[in-house]
Amino acid sequence: MDKFTTLTGIAAPMPLVNIDTDMIIPKQFLKTIQRSGLGKNLFDEMRYTLDGKEIPDFVLNQPAYRKAEIIVAGDNFGCGSSREHAPWALLDFGIRCVIATSFADIFYNNCFKNGILPVVLPQEAIDHLMDDARKGANARMTVDLESQTVTASDGKSFAFEVDAFKKHCLMNGLDDIGLTLEKAASIDSYEAKAATLRPWA
Amino acid sequence: MAPRTLYDKIWDDHVVHQAEDGTCLLYIDRHLVHEVTSPQAFEGLRMTGRKVRAPEKTIAVPDHNVPTTVDRANAATMTEDSRIQVAALDKNAKDFGINYYPVSDVRQGIVHIVGPEQGWTLPGMTVVCGDSHTATHGAFGSLAHGIGTSEVEHVLATQTLIQRKGKNMKVEITGSLRPGVTAKDITLSVIGATGTAGGTGYVIEYCGQAIRELSMEGRMTVCNMAIEGGARAGLIAPDEKTFAYCMGRPHAPKGAKWEAALAYWKTLYTDEGAHFDKVITIKGEDIAPVVTWGTSPEDVLPITGVVPSPSDFTGGKVEAAQRSLDYMGLTPGQKLTDIAIDTVFIGSCTNGRIEDLRAAAAILKGKKIKVKRAMVVPGSGLVRAQAEEEGLAQIFIDAGFEWRLAGCSMCLAMNPDQLAPGERCAATSNRNFEGRQGRGGRTHLVSPGMAAAAAITGHLTDVRDMMGETV
Numbered sequence: 001m002d003k004f005t006t007l008t009g010i011a012a013p014m015p016l017v018n019i020d021t022d023m024i025i026p027k028q029f030l031k032t033i034q035r036s037g038l039g040k041n042l043f044d045e046m047r048y049t050l051d052g053k054e055i056p057d058f059v060l061n062q063p064a065y066r067k068a069e070i071i072v073a074g075d076n077f078g079c080g081s082s083r084e085h086a087p088w089a090l091l092d093f094g095i096r097c098v099i100a101t102s103f104a105d106i107f108y109n110n111c112f113k114n115g116i117l118p119v120v121l122p123q124e125a126i127d128h129l130m131d132d133a134r135k136g137a138n139a140r141m142t143v144d145l146e147s148q149t150v151t152a153s154d155g156k157s158f159a160f161e162v163d164a165f166k167k168h169c170l171m172n173g174l175d176d177i178g179l180t181l182e183k184a185a186s187i188d189s190y191e192a193k194a195a196t197l198r199p200w201a
Numbered sequence: 202m203a204p205r206t207l208y209d210k211i212w213d214d215h216v217v218h219q220a221e222d223g224t225c226l227l228y229i230d231r232h233l234v235h236e237v238t239s240p241q242a243f244e245g246l247r248m249t250g251r252k253v254r255a256p257e258k259t260i261a262v263p264d265h266n267v268p269t270t271v272d273r274a275n276a277a278t279m280t281e282d283s284r285i286q287v288a289a290l291d292k293n294a295k296d297f298g299i300n301y302y303p304v305s306d307v308r309q310g311i312v313h314i315v316g317p318e319q320g321w322t323l324p325g326m327t328v329v330c331g332d333s334h335t336a337t338h339g340a341f342g343s344l345a346h347g348i349g350t351s352e353v354e355h356v357l358a359t360q361t362l363i364q365r366k367g368k369n370m371k372v373e374i375t376g377s378l379r380p381g382v383t384a385k386d387i388t389l390s391v392i393g394a395t396g397t398a399g400g401t402g403y404v405i406e407y408c409g410q411a412i413r414e415l416s417m418e419g420r421m422t423v424c425n426m427a428i429e430g431g432a433r434a435g436l437i438a439p440d441e442k443t444f445a446y447c448m449g450r451p452h453a454p455k456g457a458k459w460e461a462a463l464a465y466w467k468t469l470y471t472d473e474g475a476h477f478d479k480v481i482t483i484k485g486e487d488i489a490p491v492v493t494w495g496t497s498p499e500d501v502l503p504i505t506g507v508v509p510s511p512s513d514f515t516g517g518k519v520e521a522a523q524r525s526l527d528y529m530g531l532t533p534g535q536k537l538t539d540i541a542i543d544t545v546f547i548g549s550c551t552n553g554r555i556e557d558l559r560a561a562a563a564i565l566k567g568k569k570i571k572v573k574r575a576m577v578v579p580g581s582g583l584v585r586a587q588a589e590e591e592g593l594a595q596i597f598i599d600a601g602f603e604w605r606l607a608g609c610s611m612c613l614a615m616n617p618d619q620l621a622p623g624e625r626c627a628a629t630s631n632r633n634f635e636g637r638q639g640r641g642g643r644t645h646l647v648s649p650g651m652a653a654a655a656a657i658t659g660h661l662t663d664v665r666d667m668m669g670e671t672v
Binding site for chain 2: 015016017018020022023026027028030031032033034035045050074075076079080081082083084087102103104105106109110113114163164165176177180181183184186187190191194197198199200201
């Protein structure tokens, strides 16, 4: 997993609530057995017509946002299914950070496993950043994980909260399976105890 | 010890390790696996030379991609990419030595129906699956939730998950339900009341008389949609109905182990005075048969209502409501019962169990459908066999329904069962998102009885009007 420390990039405004994982990556693209290559189908049904032509109005099709690395969105981003194809598609497109008032739990977790930083900020901050994102490619935002701040192109800065362990893993690009396997002795002793207390499980 | 909730108790019994910052390593008792969210996880194991730590606690079944037509043994019924994905699960199950129900096995079905049916899911367990509807298993008083593929790999390799504890939320449904009102109406009404993010960060415990009065099938329907309310997990304290359901299942304990399990299971309830961070109370008698009008599961109204106007909402929901109305092709003020339906889909992990098929068949008996197409997709091969034995299958077939084999089917439309653009469907499934059942398809979520009623009349219908005729 790639580290995430700081990012300065173009932010695409998506002022919609409940952007669900079916919108982010529709089911027909879940048939892959790989993690890569999903970026071209990110937001597929919003981005392309039925015969595969780009819909010019869609934000990521607009010249200013084709290289966006950040998305600013409304409440409950990533609701719906557990498909990790959603963060894979975002990452493959080049999105490394999503900023919203709230996220669905499973999606939020999945982001951290893929080097994407989901940032939760209050509505007033989102309103400011949404306006900033609407300015297009010349207005770059900076997301700094170390200091836990998002800074708009006008210099206005917003602090955000993030779980210390998740931050540590993301900043260092850590494989958490490796970390857990270091605790194998604890798992062994738990299993031995559970075999006595709950032998049917 | 301070009074604890059911969630607290299950959590405490599964903590392997707790770090100073509160991050826990949680032991997983059952890991359910399907073909769509697992191939990259198994590939990760291969690349790092890791094994499945507890293959005996890992259960796989293909469900999302599989065709549900009776000719599905013919490989030509699947697209190449679907075939590869199912073949990958066949191979991974074999290579890693995990429990497996292949497509050809009569026990195959939707992973969340197979788990309880085979007795893998038991009270007090932690259950995970790379699927958000894993919440279903909470009906047994187990802590069950969906995970992403990276976490699937983590559980395969370590039989644990890195977790922080969620908050406790109580959803109490008091009194009894009125006739024609079902578990589906409860769960949709709760989402309508709390919104799709109302449960985010919480584990919900459903309780109250109306919940106690539900069968295990009904309880699974309620917990199944906890995720649509934002909660990763929903659970219900086990009781005699739970124990009776589990007893004798192939993987349920037997003899002395059963007695020991039962003694433990009887301790699984929320202590008097335990703290809940959020409480929602709904009167059972206030719940009507409901239907969704929009493209979010929170867009719930009683069937007696009318299509709302964007001006009925505030904030970001105003624009969302307009977008939903445009997508759904509806006009504010239109009576819900005037909405014409093209297709009826009965099935899914929400409503693909035997009781759901019985409820639909009770409405359909002796009637003919008026919609263009209607299909029943039983949740498992065993549900299908039982429905055939009970004569339900013939009722569906006589009414004009297609009688299918088990799978996820049109709930998410990964297999060939899809809506065409603009096609309108009354579905017993769980999501009405844009494009969910096929690009441009329009979904109205309903209970099995309501789906059957719509099939007969050709428009959304109050099932209570049909019950008069069948009683």
